Amino acid sequence: MTEKSPTRIVVAGAAGRMGQALSGLALSDPDLELFGATEAPVFPGIGKDIGEILGERDTGVQLTTDLEAAAQGAHAYVDFTRPQATLSALSALKGTGVKAVVIGTTGFTQDELLALQEWSQHYAIVFSGNFSLGVNMLAELVRRAAKSLGPEWDIEVLETHHRHKVDAPSGTALLLGEAAADGCGAPLDDLRLPPYDGVTGERPEGKIGFSVRRSGGVIGEHEVSFGAMEEVLSLSHTALDRRVFARGAMKAAQWAVGKPAGWYSMKHVLGL
Numbered sequence: 001m002t003e004k005s006p007t008r009i010v011v012a013g014a015a016g017r018m019g020q021a022l023s024g025l026a027l028s029d030p031d032l033e034l035f036g037a038t039e040a041p042v043f044p045g046i047g048k049d050i051g052e053i054l055g056e057r058d059t060g061v062q063l064t065t066d067l068e069a070a071a072q073g074a075h076a077y078v079d080f081t082r083p084q085a086t087l088s089a090l091s092a093l094k095g096t097g098v099k100a101v102v103i104g105t106t107g108f109t110q111d112e113l114l115a116l117q118e119w120s121q122h123y124a125i126v127f128s129g130n131f132s133l134g135v136n137m138l139a140e141l142v143r144r145a146a147k148s149l150g151p152e153w154d155i156e157v158l159e160t161h162h163r164h165k166v167d168a169p170s171g172t173a174l175l176l177g178e179a180a181a182d183g184c185g186a187p188l189d190d191l192r193l194p195p196y197d198g199v200t201g202e203r204p205e206g207k208i209g210f211s212v213r214r215s216g217g218v219i220g221e222h223e224v225s226f227g228a229m230e231e232v233l234s235l236s237h238t239a240l241d242r243r244v245f246a247r248g249a250m251k252a253a254q255w256a257v258g259k260p261a262g263w264y265s266m267k268h269v270l271g272l
């Protein structure tokens, strides 16, 4: 019997909150190999062993700003950074053999998202606002509820995250909003309400609202509520540990290796 060799992963933003969870997982899972680790040029620990950042043994993988060099010979690239960094990275990867790309970064503008999607002609890109199984299952339940309940049920997406989060609404809130819109049979852009602020007038029927809370160290809480005049149905998810996102992202990376270039979501990876 031949042993399968581990999937060689390059982690971007490896010293960040998600980067550390991803690097830690790649170092501890025998089916994965932490092959490279990048950070922003301003990061003071460039050149240090990632093990030092994680408070672990030396790993032989140094933090670098040179993605093109770090990714030579890798199988997959995993990016949880910032939109501009993600877009630059896809350009840098062109000079490497890497064809499988996992993107968890959120906060892209419409134009940035279009630019990102263009790259799916070159890479198998798995893009998701949330890599947990629970949230992707929640999205399916939300789609179904929105389809069955109809426009007299007010759909509201609520999210809470830690104080360091820089984008709103969260990528997950948008993913859930898109699932709800899909259930309603229209694109989210047509149904999305502007943020409630000031004299908003009465809530229109058939639209989808978003509310955002930033609070301390909350990792991620999402709720989708369907409100009728005599009852409210709420579907929710709480992330308890960032490792849940890391595990989903690594599963996506392993899945994407060898897939044809294209734009994929966790629905494809999980077979939902």
Ligand SMILES: NC(=O)C1=CN([C@@H]2O[C@H](COP(=O)(O)OP(=O)(O)OC[C@H]3O[C@@H](n4cnc5c(N)ncnc54)[C@H](OP(=O)(O)O)[C@@H]3O)[C@@H](O)[C@H]2O)C=CC1
Pocket: 012, 013, 014, 015, 016, 017, 018, 019, 038, 039, 040, 041, 042, 043, 080, 081, 082, 085, 103, 104, 105, 106, 107, 128, 129, 130, 131, 132, 171, 245
């Ligand atoms: N889809 C999902 O399941 C999840 C998505 N996320 C998303 O992932 C992203 C990162 O979140 P989080 O880890 O909390 O954020 P952090 O700020 O902790 O980490 C981001 C890291 O990326 C680094 N970075 C910035 N530019 C570059 C670059 N050019 N090359 C390499 N690294 C770079 C940052 O460095 P510096 O600080 O110096 O800028 C930072 O260390 C966010 O968009 C978040 O919403 C988070 C959790 C789950």
Ligand SMILES: O=C(O)C1=N[C@H](C(=O)O)C[C@H](O)C1
Pocket: 106, 129, 130, 161, 165, 169, 170, 171, 172, 173, 219, 220, 221, 239
């Ligand atoms: O920034 C975060 O932390 C998270 N971001 C993702 C999002 O924008 O939905 C996923 C998760 O909720 C944590």
